[in-house]
Amino acid sequence: MNAAGISVWQIGSVAVQVALCVVGAPLLVGLMRTVRCRLEGRVGPPVRQTWRDLRKLLAKQRTQPEQSSFFFAVAPVVLVATTIVVIAFTPMVTTRTALLGGSDLFAIVFLLLLGSVSLALAALDTGTAFGGMGSSRLMAIVALAEPALLVAILALAAPVHSSSLPVIVAGSLHHPMWLATPQRLLAFGAFVIVILAESGRLPVDNPATHLELTMIHEALMLEYSGPDLAFVVLGESLRLTVLLALLSNLFFPWGIATALTGVSFVVAIAVLAAKVALLAVAVAAGEVAVAKLRLFRVPELLAGAFVLSVLAVLSALVIA
């Protein structure tokens, strides 16, 4: 596993992953929007509309609130950069990733948290009531989502005695029967809820809302405009993408390359894209069917996720 053994394929896979996600993430968001519109009986914008918006935003002048400091400016960069690091560390294409030392499930959680925290700080930096509101709500949700997430990870990591992602994925591949075990199903439920909460989707937050009293993520980025807004939007979509990719590889690992050959890489990329797209469609379809929860009901949802993950751990141990 030392540096000498890293092949071109491995480095390539990291590059491909990053490139694919950066290009694909806005499209994925566009896809979800289209799906929702269609299901609601509207035509909706084309899938590539997100990219168009981004291009337009990038061409504008950067503005910054009068009272804000360095943190406001740096947060979008941190958000994007941390998510890219997560993408690079997540074994999406192959289990034999080049960046093994960082490819750890716990590490990834904390990296994503870094992005959230920087955004929350930037929102407070604006010195407006909305920024504070968004920041406060985001941190409350993060604080409550963490336990469910980490315990769910524990349920996945316990059978292989490791939180290293490649090891977990490889374990699932070697023992396909694990995928149908109760702990997996329970952990899957917990994961889904947490991912929805973390990426600001319904029923926790409505990404399409502009009603101040209900918003979370929109309140956070209210002061952003121009290129900074573009980076925030890109960052958010990258997060969603990587979370969905993580979900798909943890629970449906089929197709991921275990050997370092060209064919398996191509196949893996295709399968990954398909899996993520499918999950995105499922999420979008689900969002049509549910209503947003009241903010103070969110803890109940997250508590539910926590219970699911604890049950997952217990059943993991009982079965082991």
Added chain:
Amino acid sequence: MTNHSVAAALLALTSGTVLLCAALALWRRAARGIVSALRVQGYALAATAAVLGVQLHEPLLLVTSGLLVAVKGVAIPMLFGRLVRLDPASSETDPVVNVPASLVAAVVLTLVAFVATRPIVESVRGVPITLVPFGFATVLIGFFVLVARRKAVSQMVGLLLVDNGIGLVALLLTTGVPLLIELGGTLDVLLVVVVLRVLVTRMHAQLGVLDLDSLQELRD
């Protein structure tokens, strides 16, 4: 009647008188009466010493007897006399424990004294030893006077009753402690009485009464 039994009877008489005087002190209300009881008790104590001295041919005991007469029969009652004159109306009109109850308590305390001295009486045999409960009872009754009487003079008397009781015990048990100790002890008692007298005089000067209820300011 042998010499011995005469002595024993006399001893019983004198020790009984000591105890009786203690009970009298508890019974009487007027300061003058209480002091008289104390004086009689002093003489009875001296008589006890004298009887023992004669019986055991112990000249030192006769000296002790003389000392007791001088101090407990004469000097101390004299010291009291001045005090009684300070406040002629002094009398236990309203004792902490009323007189009938006090007498009942005295009986109980006497019983306690008998119970308490059982082991001594049984393990150290001898005529005067059997009378030791009288001494103990005197100590306890004296102590009870201290607890139950409000007047400064009564309390001083109580202290002396305790002392006399102890003196009786000492005489009966050991035919007196060594003279040096006896002297020291007697001197100390005398000094205590002197000191108390000074305090009572001050109390009279400052507060105008000799009632111990007025001394209740220092408290938590």
Added chain:
Amino acid sequence: MISILVLALPLCAVLVALGVGWRPWMPWAGVAADAAVVVAGFAVALRDVHHVAPTGAGGELRIDSLSAFMVIVIGVVSMLASWGSVRYLRSEVRSEQCTPRQAVQYAALIQLFVATMVLAVLAANIGILWVAIEATTITTTFLVGHRRNRGALEASWKYIVLCSVGIALAFLGTVLVYLAAVHAGGHSLHALEWTWLSAHAHALNPAVMRLAVGLLVLGYGTKVGLVPMHSWLPDAHSQSPAPVSALMSGVLLSVAFYALLRFKVIAVLCLGESYPRELFVAMALLSLALASLLLLTQRDLKRALAYSSTEHMGLLALGAAAGGPLAITGVLLHILGHGLAKGVLFLSSGEVALADATSDVDAAGGLLERRPALGGAVALGLAALLGFPPFSLFLSELTMMRGEVADHMAWAVGLSLVALAIAFAGLTTLGRRLLFASRPGQATGLHTPLLVMAPLVVGLSLCAAIGVFAWPFDAIVHAAAKLVTS
């Protein structure tokens, strides 16, 4: 010879006081005499460490290493108290609170008091001991009543009545011991000597001794300030002049305790371990419990210090109950440390009272701001009393605890710790009120004269030095403890 010398030193100071009458320098004679007592005590103690046989004077006085240690304790604390008296008398006379005649009386009585305490620890025989302890009552009554106001009168009345009764009970106990001794073959004065009694303890009649020990513990316990006969203590300590309180609390209680220590050895030899222990433990725990509870709500500095004395005497009694070598070592060191700490605190309390005419802590609040030096001394004194290092009380309390646990008294230690915690809370709350809570408009940063600070600093330094450096008390205390270890 030396014992007569030790006894004569304070008496010389008495003569000086009576001889020269009131002069501002006159109280220094007492300081000098007490310092000389310390030196003499050290001389004997260090000699005894090197195993030279104890010496007596005419059979009635005897100085062994325990007596020598107690002489040192008496000397050191009396020195501090006399030192504090210099200032006390000067200011009293200057402010015409007392006449020069009363000042002379005070100076003479205080040294007479020291002499009686020295006599008590030098007494070779329990009769003399009794006489000496009774004499301390008589001498101190006037000292307690020195201020001649209503409170002083009340306090001295309670003091003398309660202590006389207690001491009378001790006399009854002494008589019973004499009875037992006589029946065991002793005769006259000889039978009352410590050495004789220890040597013949096995032959003493146990039935008599049981009663005797009970009476002695209750009797001398009165003077020690142990519950249930402790009630004179808060009143007397709070009303007497500060140096007198310092002396009473710092050494008088300990001298009476010294008597208990000696009797305990004989009692254990005669009656076995359990009965004396039960008596001591019962009184110790009662004292600790009551004193700590009363400390908690206490608002009067001197009363609080008095209750703290009861508490510390309870600790000593617990240590004595254990009776093993470790526990006794701790007890002896604690006697010294407690004397110093309490001495310092009482002297400071006198200074507080002089300035504010009150010892109510709320009225005297904000001491640390108003008079930083004095406040600092009080704070350190409290720290010492609470058993914080480097002061020696830390070490002595720990040593006692080790000894008690070693002697199978862990349960009692556990109970005592609860009481100690309550007492701690009480004293710290009190310290907080006294030291910090200043009222607006008070003058701050006042200077405290050197004459006031000197004894405090010396006392605290000694207390710390004893707690840190092994020489010389390591050896002295060990030698002394050997004599009263069961």
Added chain:
Amino acid sequence: MTALLVAVALSGFAGAVGGLLARARARVVVVAFFTIAASLAALTVALDVLRTGKVATLTTTQVLPFTGVQLRLDALGALFVAVTAVVATAVSIYSVGYSRHHPMSRSSACAFATFVTSMLLVPAAWSVTTFLFAWELMAVASLALVLTDYRRSADVRSAAIWYAVLTQIGATTIAFGLVVLAVKTGGQGFTTMALHSASMAPWLRGAVFLLALTGFASKAGVVPLHVWLPKAHAEAPSAVSALMSAAMVNLGIYGILRVGDTLLGGGPSWWWITVIMLGVGSAIYGSIHAATSTDLKRLLAYSTADNIGLVMIAIGTAGLLSSTGHQSFAALALFAGMFHLVNHAVFKGTLFLAAGSVQYATGTRDLDQLGGLFTRMPIASTIFAFGTVAITALPPLCGFVSEWLLLQSLLHGLSSSVSVSVVLMPLCVAALALTGGLTAAAFVKAFGVGFLGIARSPAAEGASEPPRLMNVGAGVLASLCVVLGVAPIAMVGLLNSVVRTIQTSGGSIVSSHGEALAISDAKGVFDPTLIALALVTSLLCVAGVRRVLSRRHAIRRAPAWGCGRELQTARMTYTATSFAEPLQRVFDDVLQPSQDLDVSHRGESRYFVESVRFGTRGGDAFERLLYQPVFSTVRRLANKARLLQNGSVHRYLAYGLGALVVILVFAR
């Protein structure tokens, strides 16, 4: 090495004496010089012990009557000495800067040096008396330091009383436990005690452990014995809070390890389950309070309870696994716990010192009065930011590494197939995760509300950078946050030697693999350096891209959007109270705040409101529900006892008569 130990003590106490004697201006320099000298000497010894594994000893009978002094520094103690030394050095530098406008008083100077010295000596003490001597010296010195600002408010005084009483109760139980142990093993030297403790009755061993645990947990600020901590840490000067929080509370953990593992040689599972449960409670309770506190230093103090709780979880897990025969997993847990302890010292020291700078500059520590400090005092704020990132366990700083290690140890504990761990480990992970999330919320609040946005008060408006040495002192610790986070392998060797003193058969389960950490028995490695590198690269790249894309225009400053209102005032911004509101609502049952809503209407109308005041007071529930009832019971008892002392001489005599009768009748 013995000579250096002597140097530590001499230099430290010389500092105490120097502080007492030096003139006002030179005082702080003298004290700082001696404490730094003592600290550096101690650090040298400690690192030598940690590196070579050879113990340093010092014995003398000249000091401390009856027993003498016994010092022996092994690897376990050395770690704590090293941590204390580093923190003390930084704090000393900081204090020199701080004293520019707040001159050090004589007593504080003396107490400061004494405090540091005693903390350096506690882990080296090798006999009961020596240990307790140093321990109590530490307690009394820290008490004096907490009281430094006693003039400021009654809160300081009351905090000191709480601290004094709880710490003394703790010291008492420790002393009792150790004395019982010493007596039963027949010697008060730790070597003898360790040698013979196995032969004691199990219940006695358990009792000793519980006694010691109570005392040490109260020093460590473990819930429910933590009540003193938020009070004392908040009210003490920040330098002192830093020392207490970063160095002193650690010694509580040291004590638990020393007594539980060295002296008693480990124990049955229930000991360690107790420790774990205390840790879980402490972590959750502390983090909830931290998330809802609005006082900056109270927040930091509660977060100390939280982090110490995590360390307790780790050492409890270590003990539990060790008692069930899983030595190597136990070693991992211990490693993680010790690493977290070191990290906590570093980042909490940073945070307290930076908070002190804030208080120095603005005179307040109420977050609702702060804001906008980042632009006014950038260096101090950056230092606080480093602390924030570290404590929130965000990569690439140190908290991240230890949090990962803690999770790993729990993961391995889970797979150790001990039946009790099936229940406990998920609980621990949940506690860890919940505290992680709440800590993030707490520190986003602390930094975001306190340092970013608009200044909410004139004091914050007029803030400026504190004296340079204050920033240097805090900066030393902040840079350590980076070093420990980026290159944790530097600690592997040192921590392994600590672990080996306790888990003799566990060996070194964590090893360095290149610059990565590897856990034997587990697949995969963890490489914080790589993560840091990747983060920095990625940040630079993304920042570069943004720069390239938006270089055409300059950045425009514009007013923030205020729902159409032009004027933005500080009153409109979210305060710390409002920030914490959602969490406060969730944890209502734990916090039990008392709220009062006060609406006054305009004139007769019910509809037009003149003013609305909303206030919530969040005391500590344990203080109200556990301590106050006990206190009031004791107080009631005390008031009853006062009746006994009613001033009547007759009654006093009656007590005596009663006692006499009892003695006469029963003692025959």
